Amino acid sequence: MTEPVAASIGTPPATTGGVLDRVEVGGTRGGPPTRRRRARPPQRNPLRAWLLLAPALLVLGGLLLLPLVRVTTMSFEDMSGLRALARGEGDFVGLDNYREVLGSRQLWLTVLPNTVVVAILCVVLTVVVGTLAALLLESLRPRTRALVTMAILTAWAVPAVTGTYIWIWIFNPGDGLVSEAAQALGLVDPGGENWFTNRYAFFAIVVINVVHHGYPFVALTVLAGLLTVPAELTEAAVLDGAGAWRRFWSVTVPLLRPVFAVVTILSTIWDFKVFTQVFLMPGGDGANREVLNLGTWSYVEAFGQIEYGIGSAIAVVLTITLLLITSVYLRTLFREGELT
């Protein structure tokens, strides 16, 4: 793979005092191209460019765009019952579906709080734990690092279904690991406490599960970033008398801001639509109405009831919410022109 032109040109950064304003350094506006041949404008033949893009566009269009358009149109239709589904179209009902979704008390009292609070907790904890793991990995020698990385990766490699069942076993009332420990310590009655029936305990377990499953991705991505932090920057900071804490916040974090943006946005998107980790928990499939989140609620209310119009409306609302959150993130995380 060839290096992008933009990345291979420019002036080297100043080693003193240049850390914090590194943002302004570099870019295509700057120095002259170092390799002449590469600088020849490639867009002589637009047709060729489109031809090369065509396979990717077709796949994206087929897999992403088409369903997106269909979901949007369906959210304005009355697609209830198998009959409408078999016919493949419903009557146009305007905003009725949206009115029904947004007018639901359950949505505002249970579903949204569950979703949002859990998502925030999960994102924050995933990023913090992942970053700590990355810092640990960075400080290890290569062989040890490989070993620890593999250990961490197993948590990621385990499918969400399997992982969820493992956490259920651990917290299983009566004979789970945690239950037995709590009973041995005399914290709960011998019969055991059923944590799954308590909304807060239920979601505490969900958060542990989601963070455990999600942090390896953050750790590896942040580690990849950490390894590209030039040694001379850290050296300069050490010479300036900065301690580890200061170096982390003033050198590492600003440099890795794009990395954090990527992992935070991806985690937010994933954690907002957590489904498996809730649905498979005891009572999470709708039997315990207190613990419904957006994913399980839409499944139970829309797909279980064969109300595809409602389901589509929920999907559209979720997509727009996530787009908004993402754009707010991008705005706050980056001053203008930083993310290219």
Added chain:
Amino acid sequence: MFSRRLSTRLATIALASATAFTLAGCGEDTTSGESGSNNSQSGAGKTLTVWIMEGTNPDATPFFEKVKTDFKAQTGADVDIQFVPWANAHDKFVNAVGGGETPDVAEVGTTWTPEFADAGILADLSDRVKDKDPLVDSLVTAGELDGKLYGMPWYAGVRSIVYRTDVFEELGIEPPTNWDELLAAGQKIKASKPDMIPFPVAGDSTFGLLPFVWGADGEVAEQDGDAWKSTLDSEQAREGIQFYTDMALKHGLSTPAATTWKETNLRDEFVKGTVAMMISGSWTPKSILQKAPQLDGKIGAFSIPGQDGGLSRSFVGGSHLAVFDNTDEKDLSWKFVELMTSESFAGDWASQSSFFPGIESLLEKAMAKDDPLVSPFAVQMKDAGETVPVTPAWGKVEAKKTIGAMLQAILSGSKSVEQATADAAAEMTDTLKG
């Protein structure tokens, strides 16, 4: 500049991993191939796609090999059997309807048949099944909509109570014949065997609760003209629900863990040897003994006693075989259903899967066998079998877990019986409107 290089690389990493997730999320599609055959019979060269629920028969391969061979000999056509797990079968049917990719023939859960029939995706079998007498009544009822038959009864099961004969003998308890005796038996076990759960009340088991609703002369819902109205909040239903949940909450015969148990959890605990009595399906004793051979000779079954004697009604659930309306091969498909429900194949299937066949004569044969792990269930099925409201909207009630949510709310203490039954009845009446 560092940030640029970094972000480019990281974006590539992120994009690659994101793509991997997206692609991993795509389901696989099944395609039915046409296989050539030079057989001169009518079905030669044709292939029927058939969906069968997974796990009913622990080892279904030899059975279907024989079916395929016989069907090929009879019609010249091939059969492509695809196994579908129960857990996502309903979704799979719905998706297939949406995508226009339904099979030719499928095993359909009896509570789903009216729903699918109402949607117009099942073929009307009334003309083909002229004589319904040999078929088990409750299964015929469940397969009918507006007087037309859409599901051909195949097999069924019923829930009764499975118990530990060794514990009962040791404590000198006789199988209970009414609710007071059931409670007394549980209390006696609780007093003498503190490590055992006398009668776990599984919160996520609708069909464990319903016998107590029906046993107290309550009903799940009643039809008034065209409209269905849930009667879970009636005095009788509440009395039964109160008794059932009191066994857990007031008398401590259950365990807090059971609040979120499904029937499968119940069985797993029984296999561990910690459970004395449980509501359980007629198909379970065999698998219990397979998993826990040490319980051989120590388990028995009794029909669910009525409140003051007699029997409490219990749900008869099973499967129909249905032909899909948009198949090009209706005659061939029906021939396949006929073969599967023929006495020899239906009998083989029933005995291999420990379910009861949907044919009356075969059911009577099963009852005549004096097997203590079979006859109490057969009696329950024949004398006190019940079905849930036969309406296309029942599937939605199941999907919404209305009854499970009600039961769990009571068991976890978040709602009283009055509150929970009132909420559930209102929700169910609303759902049954369609």
